[in-house]
Amino acid sequence: MKKNKRLFLIFGLIFFSILSCVLPQDQKSKIAVTIDDLPLQRIDHFENNKLRKIFDKLVKNIKSQRIPIIGFVNEMKLQVKGEYDIRRIVLLKKWINAGLDLGNHTFSHPSLHDLSIEKFEEEILKGEKITRELLNQNKKELKYFRHPYLQTGRSLEAKNTIEQFLSDHKYTVAPVTIDNADWIFASAYDKAIDSNKTEVMKQIGTEYINYMKSKIEYWQGQSIALFGRNINHVLLIHANTLNAEYFPELCKMIRSMNYKFVSLDEALHDEAYKSNDTFIGNGGISWIHRWAITQGKKKDFFGEEPQVPKFIMRYSGINSE
Numbered sequence: 237m238k239k240n241k242r243l244f245l246i247f248g249l250i251f252f253s254i255l256s257c258v259l260p261q262d263q264k265s266k267i268a269v270t271i272d273d274l275p276l277q278r279i280d281h282f283e284n285n286k287l288r289k290i291f292d293k294l295v296k297n298i299k300s301q302r303i304p305i306i307g308f309v310n311e312m313k314l315q316v317k318g319e320y321d322i323r324r325i326v327l328l329k330k331w332i333n334a335g336l337d338l339g340n341h342t343f344s345h346p347s348l349h350d351l352s353i354e355k356f357e358e359e360i361l362k363g364e365k366i367t368r369e370l371l372n373q374n375k376k377e378l379k380y381f382r383h384p385y386l387q388t389g390r391s392l393e394a395k396n397t398i399e400q401f402l403s404d405h406k407y408t409v410a411p412v413t414i415d416n417a418d419w420i421f422a423s424a425y426d427k428a429i430d431s432n433k434t435e436v437m438k439q440i441g442t443e444y445i446n447y448m449k450s451k452i453e454y455w456q457g458q459s460i461a462l463f464g465r466n467i468n469h470v471l472l473i474h475a476n477t478l479n480a481e482y483f484p485e486l487c488k489m490i491r492s493m494n495y496k497f498v499s500l501d502e503a504l505h506d507e508a509y510k511s512n513d514t515f516i517g518n519g520g521i522s523w524i525h526r527w528a529i530t531q532g533k534k535k536d537f538f539g540e541e542p543q544v545p546k547f548i549m550r551y552s553g554i555n556s557e
């Protein structure tokens with residue numbers, strides 16, 4: 237009897253291991269969420285208490301989702317009138333204490349297309365001082381760099397020089413596949429808050445989630461068109477009031493599209509990120525299109541990208557995406 241039981245167990249184990257090889261392990265697509273312009277976009281628009289409240293809400297809502305997140309810091313935003321302000325540094329400490337990661341987004345958010353190589357390198361080093369120290373205090377390493385405006389150089393020489401500089405300083409470039417204009421919705425949202433328009437705020441929030449869904453669908457399609465499959469994605473959003481409020485809704489929508497949230501490390505394991513990229517255009521476009529342009533794809537490949545609704549554009553006061 238004992239022998240039969242053991243045999244039964246062994247056959248059972250063999251059966252299940254064969255089954256797990258035959259069936260797909262994980263049919264979910266993968267996405268990493270990255271948040272730029274920490275501690276907050278338009279930080280000087282908010283007095284200190286308000287800033288703290290928005291930031292606390294952002295961290296609380298992110299934490300509630302139990303997913304890996306990396307935030308990219310502009311350390312100039314830790315200063316008030318040219319001096320580092322401990323109240324702003326505390327915000328980053330809260331971020332790290334919530335188990336979230338940080339990366340470098342330069343000191344003052346300049347475009348590589350407007351600066352000399354030397355000045356841009358200074359911006360990278362000046363932008364890492366506090367972030368690196370805070371991470372090290374928590375036994376974490378500063379690893380990722382994100383180009384402001386996703387502008388990576390107007391010549392291959394500039395692009396390669398900065399990439400070499402980053403690599404010499406042990407940085408990995410953080411690419412973006414799901415590019416979007418969340419910041420336009422965020423600007424409209426802040427205006428609605430300032431004028432106490434609760435209904436407009438709700439409308440902007442709803443439109444924002446719909447727009448992000450259409451963007452993810454679009455980039456999925458572009459990924460399949462280029463690679464024949466949905467690659468691991470990297471989503472870019474910004475630190476602002478809109479995302480502080482709507483982060484759980486955004487995650488709910490993304491989950492409903494059958495995505496699993498992964499770290500940036502894990503997302504970048506996808507072979508797609510080894511694709512050649514010689515893009516030197518001015519636009520801060522998705523890496524999927526950089527790879528497509530590098531491969532010489534023609535105009536019809538790029539199709540119609542979803543646009544920000546006109547009323548959001550008008551309300552935000554921003555002229556173009």
Ligand SMILES: [Zn+2]
Pocket residue numbers: 272273341345384385
């Ligand atoms: Zn930025």
